[in-house]
Amino acid sequence: MDTSRFSRRNFVNSLGTLAGGALLSQTSGCKQTGMPASKETAVKAGPADYTLTIAVKPVELGKDRIISTTTYNGQFPGPLLRFKEGQAVTIDINNQTDTPEQLHWHGQFVSTDVDGAAEEGTPFIAPHGSRRITFVPKPSGYRFYHTHVRAKADLNSGQYTGLVGPVYIEPKSNPGNYDREIFLTLKEFEPTLSRGGDMDMDFLSPAATVKDLKETGEGAMNASLAKGSPHGFEVGYDSFTINGRMLGGGEPIQVKQGERVLFHILNGSATEIRSLALPGHTFTVVAMDGNPIPKPVAVPGLWLGTAERVSAIVEMNHPGVWIMGDMANDDRMHGMGIVVEYPGQKGKPQWIAPKAFSWNYALFGNSGATVATPDQVFDMTFAKQNAAADGFNRWTINDTAFDEEHMHPMFQLKQGRRYRLRMRNASDDIHPLHLHRHSFELTRVAGQPTSGVMKDVVMVGGYQEMEIDFVADNPGLTLFHCHQQLHMDFGFMALFEYV
Numbered sequence: 001m002d003t004s005r006f007s008r009r010n011f012v013n014s015l016g017t018l019a020g021g022a023l024l025s026q027t028s029g030c031k032q033t034g035m036p037a038s039k040e041t042a043v044k045a046g047p048a049d050y051t052l053t054i055a056v057k058p059v060e061l062g063k064d065r066i067i068s069t070t071t072y073n074g075q076f077p078g079p080l081l082r083f084k085e086g087q088a089v090t091i092d093i094n095n096q097t098d099t100p101e102q103l104h105w106h107g108q109f110v111s112t113d114v115d116g117a118a119e120e121g122t123p124f125i126a127p128h129g130s131r132r133i134t135f136v137p138k139p140s141g142y143r144f145y146h147t148h149v150r151a152k153a154d155l156n157s158g159q160y161t162g163l164v165g166p167v168y169i170e171p172k173s174n175p176g177n178y179d180r181e182i183f184l185t186l187k188e189f190e191p192t193l194s195r196g197g198d199m200d201m202d203f204l205s206p207a208a209t210v211k212d213l214k215e216t217g218e219g220a221m222n223a224s225l226a227k228g229s230p231h232g233f234e235v236g237y238d239s240f241t242i243n244g245r246m247l248g249g250g251e252p253i254q255v256k257q258g259e260r261v262l263f264h265i266l267n268g269s270a271t272e273i274r275s276l277a278l279p280g281h282t283f284t285v286v287a288m289d290g291n292p293i294p295k296p297v298a299v300p301g302l303w304l305g306t307a308e309r310v311s312a313i314v315e316m317n318h319p320g321v322w323i324m325g326d327m328a329n330d331d332r333m334h335g336m337g338i339v340v341e342y343p344g345q346k347g348k349p350q351w352i353a354p355k356a357f358s359w360n361y362a363l364f365g366n367s368g369a370t371v372a373t374p375d376q377v378f379d380m381t382f383a384k385q386n387a388a389a390d391g392f393n394r395w396t397i398n399d400t401a402f403d404e405e406h407m408h409p410m411f412q413l414k415q416g417r418r419y420r421l422r423m424r425n426a427s428d429d430i431h432p433l434h435l436h437r438h439s440f441e442l443t444r445v446a447g448q449p450t451s452g453v454m455k456d457v458v459m460v461g462g463y464q465e466m467e468i469d470f471v472a473d474n475p476g477l478t479l480f481h482c483h484q485q486l487h488m489d490f491g492f493m494a495l496f497e498y499v
């Protein structure tokens with residue numbers, strides 16, 4: 001341990017307490033990172049608006065179930081940060097761990113200096129160091145923050161830990177027709193590596209696959225297996241939680257008959273796709289990834305890829321004691337659920353599976369609507385090299401795996417132009433693709449045209465295609481990657497640069 005730094009920090013901390021924090025902020029804000037203040041907003045002196053401290057702490061997932069993991073402020077999920085759209089915030093981020101950290105402001109239009117991705121040039125928060133950032137939160141809606149380091153084979157790192165927390169940016173006006181809001185973060189703990197095959201998930205609609213993608217993907221996989229290679233590593237989990245509590249291990253959600261509850265649901269998983277249903281109730285989706293959809297749509301349940309958010313209103317009109325939980329029985333029985341209880345109702349919480357339904361993003365958009373013609377189309381083909389990276393699958397975009405030697409920007413943007421990404425998935429896995437610092441519009445889902453759904457993560461089905469458009473309106477290096485931690489860590493990333 002670097003004792004000189006340790007003692008200097010202690011000294012500074014005690015001075016900061018005595019002198020009202022002004023000296024502390026000057027010291028910790030710039031010195032340790034060697035970086036100037038954020039270009040978009042001057043870093044203010046004095047106490048920060050928020051402090052987030054990254055440290056390993058015990059987390060109680062349920063009765064007699066305490067684990068140790070890295071957290072924000074000693075809790076899981078990290079504290080709900082409620083910002084006001086357009087009103088600058090100053091945040092101190094302290095890293096009390098032995099490894100460098102990155103804190104990513106997922107879904108916000110911020111500068112590369114604060115976005116929280118080393119690939120874009122955001123400075124690391126040094127081990128036992130801190131960093132002060134100031135930025136203007138935008139756009140309004142449901143966002144989140146999470147660690148953005150590559151974990152690779154270390155399942156005590158990256159988003160396998162508890163480093164996930166919700167953000168809500170209050171719009172300037174809020175016409176919400178609901179009685180109360182409840183934030184739910186879905187997250188697994190106690191990860192382990194396995195050689196198991198992929199989970200068979202066929203919930204996406206349209207289901208049509210593309211012949212040449214399937215031939216390419218299956219050809220590559222069969223060739224690898226024929227050479228005697230096992231399947232690449234996957235990650236499984238021992239415990240499943242909603243807001244850090246396994247089913248039955250936390251307080252039930254108490255609701256009143258007739259109440260309209262707006263649920264803000266985040267899939268905070270490192271690797272898994274989640275689903276959610278509440279027996280006898282429907283979800284009226286009003287926003288996806290925090291962005292209002294063209295019109296509310298009622299569905300029997302929800303599906304969320306890693307990092308996706310859904311905001312949905314549930315009208316409480318079916319009294320009882322219910323389990324709101326994942327439709328996967330095994331995951332729900334290992335904790336992925338929360339009890340919803342009406343007043344005066346007794347008995348064991350009940351689960352009833354909803355009728356089978358599929359998840360079609362186009363259902364939430366405008367059908368038959370035309371979108372603006374893009375200035376340029378980028379073709380992207382995603383492929384898997386089975387078990388090619390020390391037993392892990394290696395992932396490529398247009399035959400290039402992103403790593404320390406291949407960080408060169410793959411795509412060039414001109415400010416103000418509209419671009420289309422034509423994403424083609426030559427693997428059988430579903431990939432939740434994420435674009436940093438911008439949002440995009442879904443324009444074609446597995447061949448079906450749509451418009452009006454603005455997102456920052458979208459699932460692309462196995463051997464399927466998806467088209468998304470975005471406007472290059474936030475200059476600076478921009479990271480694009482699969483949000484599945486195992487995929488992003490082993491090559492599934494690319495950079496856009498503004499030229």
Ligand SMILES: [Cu+2]
Binds near residue numbers: 484492
């Ligand atoms: Cu992926």
